[in-house]
Amino acid sequence: MDIYQHFRKEEKPFIDQVLSWQEEVGRSYQRKLTDFLDPREQKVFSSLIGNNDDFRWRLNGGSPSSERKRAILAPYYEEITGSDFELALLEASYPVKFVSLGHRDVLGAFLSMGIKRKKLGDLIVRDGFIQIITAAEIASYVRMNLTNIKKASVNFEEVSFGQLMEKGEHWQEKNMTVASLRLDVLVKEIYNISRQTAVQFIEKGLVKVNFRVVDTPAFMLEQGDLLSLRGKGRSHVKEIHGLSKKEKWKITAEVLK
Structure with missing residues (x-):
């Protein structure tokens, strides 16, 4: 059966990538931690891996309601915990009386540092606070280099996921x-x-x-x-x-x- 017929033509490169992850984990018996996947990629990933008894997999983006999530694909005998996803939650405040910031402003500032979008999870801007979920390996770089957004000076600090704000979306x-x-x-x-x-x-x-x-x-x-x-x-x-x-x-x- 042609596995590609169940998906869109433009999704073939991502399908090939997921299949290569599966082959790699099956061959090396070492888990694979992915970058952040958007909802459609998550759907493709879970559809391809399915209920294969040779593997164990999970998605995590910081909270159950996270839109963007990292995936772990592991041999069937391994346990997967939350800390394995290597996520970091960065928070900064800004003076809402003097500057107006939106999601696009913060994302633009983040990407201007040369970091790829796939290293960034959900981004929340509300009530004078900015929270960014990132891959842990780039958290220090973001803290040191993302110091200005629009006309606002910001100072990001890493906080616990217990402080993660609701998106406030309706x-x-x-x-x-x-x-x-x-x-x-x-x-x-x-x-x-x-x-x-x-x-x-x-x-x-x-x-x-x-x-x-x-x-x-x-x-x-x-x-x-x-x-x-x-x-x-x-x-x-x-x-x-x-x-x-x-x-x-x-x-x-x-x-x-």
């Missing part, structure tokens, strides 16, 4: 019936814009699916996909219920408010 459900699972159709319905405008946004590279730019209006969405439209926020294909009697798709989406 997702609003939206039930809809659509003729197709095409990206342009869903963007139109979720963001209440015209089909033509949705197509223009997509072709201009303003739409991401699972954190990757998709510029093809005919791209087919699946349950669990995360969407973002620049300037209009994020959304989530929470559930695809199936076809109605009129051959239209019944869908529950979530929009981040």
